[in-house]
Each structure stands twice: as structure tokens, then as C-alpha cells.
Amino acid sequence: MIALVNYAKDPGSVELREIPVPQIGEEDVLLRVDAVGICGSDLHQFHGKNSWRVNYPVVLGHEFAGVVARLGSRVYGFREGDRVVSETAAVLPRDSALIRQGLYNLEPGRLGFGYGVDGAMAAFVKAPARCLHHVPSALSQEKAALTEPCCVAYNAVCVNSHIRPGQSVAIIGPGPIGLLCAAMAKLAGAGHLLVIGAPVDAKRLAVALQIGADTVLGADGEDISAWVKGFGDGYGMDLVIDAAGVSASLKLALDIVRPAGQITKVGWGPQPLGFSLDPLVQKAVTLRGSFSHNWPVWEEVLSLLAAGKINLAPVLNQVSPLTEWRQAFEAMHAGEIVKGVLKP
Numbered sequence: 121m122i123a124l125v126n127y128a129k130d131p132g133s134v135e136l137r138e139i140p141v142p143q144i145g146e147e148d149v150l151l152r153v154d155a156v157g158i159c160g161s162d163l164h165q166f167h168g169k170n171s172w173r174v175n176y177p178v179v180l181g182h183e184f185a186g187v188v189a190r191l192g193s194r195v196y197g198f199r200e201g202d203r204v205v206s207e208t209a210a211v212l213p214r215d216s217a218l219i220r221q222g223l224y225n226l227e228p229g230r231l232g233f234g235y236g237v238d239g240a241m242a243a244f245v246k247a248p249a250r251c252l253h254h255v256p257s258a259l260s261q262e263k264a265a266l267t268e269p270c271c272v273a274y275n276a277v278c279v280n281s282h283i284r285p286g287q288s289v290a291i292i293g294p295g296p297i298g299l300l301c302a303a304m305a306k307l308a309g310a311g312h313l314l315v316i317g318a319p320v321d322a323k324r325l326a327v328a329l330q331i332g333a334d335t336v337l338g339a340d341g342e343d344i345s346a347w348v349k350g351f352g353d354g355y356g357m358d359l360v361i362d363a364a365g366v367s368a369s370l371k372l373a374l375d376i377v378r379p380a381g382q383i384t385k386v387g388w389g390p391q392p393l394g395f396s397l398d399p400l401v402q403k404a405v406t407l408r409g410s411f412s413h414n415w416p417v418w419e420e421v422l423s424l425l426a427a428g429k430i431n432l433a434p435v436l437n438q439v440s441p442l443t444e445w446r447q448a449f450e451a452m453h454a455g456e457i458v459k460g461v462l463k464p
């Protein structure tokens with residue numbers, strides 16, 4: 121079968137290769153891949169800028185929808201031909217305290233598709249049956265492929281943050297996850313929704329307006345802190361979601377968050393901070409991380425997608441054949457499109 125393989129850490133070490141169709145175990149399912157989303161992490165691996173360990177060579181892609189092509193002998197609840205999406209914790213220990221808590225997404229020993237084990241930028245992918253969810257009939261495979269990033273955003277905004285209807289929310293970083301966080305904040309009843317970017321994000325900030333942001337800032341180098349001081353009673357935003365990850369965005373979050381407010385950090389940044397966390401103390405802010413997602417989040421997001429309550433149209437800008445992966449990767453990296461989906 122054809123597969124998009126990341127074969128080394130050196131920048132640009134990605135190419136289409138002919139590899140064997142995966143062998144499945146008795147608790148696995150073989151999926152024929154219909155659609156696979158391009159994630160920022162795929163781009164990082166393409167550019168050799170990943171800060172996580174990769175099992176080279178590995179097939180990229182962890183946001184996917186497929187059709188069940190073959191079932192292991194101990195798989196129940198799925199049949200050949202079923203349309204499914206898959207969670208990302210492809211490999212887990214047999215048992216652990218976190219798994220028993222349903223927090224397998226936080227299990228340190230977990231390995232995910234696209235870096236730890238072969239992912240879905242290929243004609244077929246092998247997935248454990250425990251990762252699978254049925255795709256509701258109203259949902260296309262292209263949109264279903266975006267269930268995973270929607271789950272990242274839902275977990276950050278609706279599980280690991282608390283929004284009371286009417287509260288003000290700021291999202292820093294209008295990449296795919298930041299924009300989907302904006303959509304979730306809207307669903308959760310956010311009052312004023314502010315999305316913050318940089319001059320390179322002009323196109324993505326325009327998308328944020330389509331998603332329902334009340335204000336977007338940063339395309340013209342505006343003074344964000346000054347704007348927030350002039351907003352409402354001037355104390356700041358009830359919730360700030362850091363979907364950018366660089367140290368400067370956490371510094372900005374601490375500056376614009378309201379005393380006793382919350383900051384949820386879903387963006388990664390390997391650099392040390394380089395500034396004082398004293399505002400966290402002085403403002404008595406709750407700072408929380410959010411990583412990945414688990415089973416109930418997937419069911420809730422699929423229910424929202426099936427009901428048409430998450431508008432993916434402004435985010436899903438391009439569907440291309442897998443063979444045109446390079447153009448799609450580059451368009452997404454350049455910010456010309458928010459999210460591309462590939463079809464093997």
C-alpha cells in the first residue's frame with residue numbers, strides 16, 4: 121500500500137513509500153482510510169522541529185476516519201463496512217491506575233499514531249478496537265476526520281475549564297486548535313469572545329470572526345493588554361485559553377486574565393519561561409494544562425458534530441489526494457489554509 125512516511129529527524133524527511141498492509145492482532149481492526157487531517161504536529165515532524173520522540177520510520181497522521189476492512193477474532197461491536205473514527209492512544213500498558221480512572225490519555229507509557237506507531241496517511245491503518253467510535257450517519261468522513269482536534273479543543277474548554285454563560289473568554293493562537301477552542305467557547309456560552317493572533321495570522325483571524333469571535337486582535341500589531349484594560353470593567357478576561365504555547369503567550373495570558381480567573385494551556389512550548397509567575401500568585405489565577413482527550417469527550421463531540429452544532433466549514437479549507445500531501449502541508453504551514461484533509 122502507499123503511505124506517507126516520516127523516515128528521519130532531518131528536516132524534510134517525509135516521502136510516499138510502498139509498504140506492507142499492516143497485520144492485525146486479535147483485538148485490532150484494519151481500517152481502510154477515507155480521510156486524514158493534517159495536524160500541526162505532522163508539520164513539526166516534517167520540519168524536524170518535533171520536541172517529542174518519534175519511532176522512525178513512521179507513517180504520519182492521527183486525525184482520521186475510515187471503514188472497517190477486517191476484524192480481529194476478539195473484536196465485538198463493529199462489523200466490516202462500519203464507518204469509524206479512532207482515538208489516538210494506540211498503545212497503552214495492559215493495566216494501570218490511570219487507565220482504571222479513564223484517564224488513559226495521561227498515561228505516561230502511551231504511544232500515539234503518527235509518531236509512536238504507524239498512523240493513517242496511508243491506504244490502511246491498524247487500530248485497537250477500544251480506540252474506535254462509530255461515525256453518525258449525518259457526518260461525512262472528511263468532517264469526521266476532524267473529530268480528534270475537536271476533542272482536543274472540547275477537553276481544554278469544556279472539561280478542563282469552566283465557563284459560565286456570559287463570561288468573557290480570550291483565545292491566544294488562532295491555529296486549528298485555537299479556532300476550534302473558539303467554537304467550543306461559543307457553545308459553552310461564552311459572553312465576549314476575543315481571539316488573539318499575530319500579523320502572520322490575518323487570514324486565520326478572519327476565520328475566527330466566521331466562527332463567532334466578537335473581537336479579533338493582533339493582525340495589525342494592536343496593543344492587546346491596552347484593549348483588555350478598556351474592555352468591560354477593565355479587570356480582564358474570565359478565561360484565557362493559551363493555544364499558542366510559546367512563553368510570550370503565557371505572559372500575555374497572565375497579563376490579561378481577570379483576578380481569580382483561569383488560564384488553560386493547551387499549546388506546547390519547550391522553551392523555559394523567562395519571566396516571573398508572580399502575577400499568578402497576586403491574581404490568584406487557576407492555571408491548568410489540558411492534554412488529549414478520552415472516551416466521553418469523543419462521544420460528546422461526535423454528538424455535537426452529528427447535530428451540526430460545530431461549524432467546520434470555515435476550518436476545513438482543503439481536501440486533496442494523499443499524493444498532493446506536500447502542497448497541502450505547505451499551504452497549511454504558510455497559513456493559507458487552516459486545515460487540510462488528505463484522501464489516500
Ligand SMILES: [Zn+2]
Nearest residue numbers: 159160161183
Ligand atoms: Zn493533532
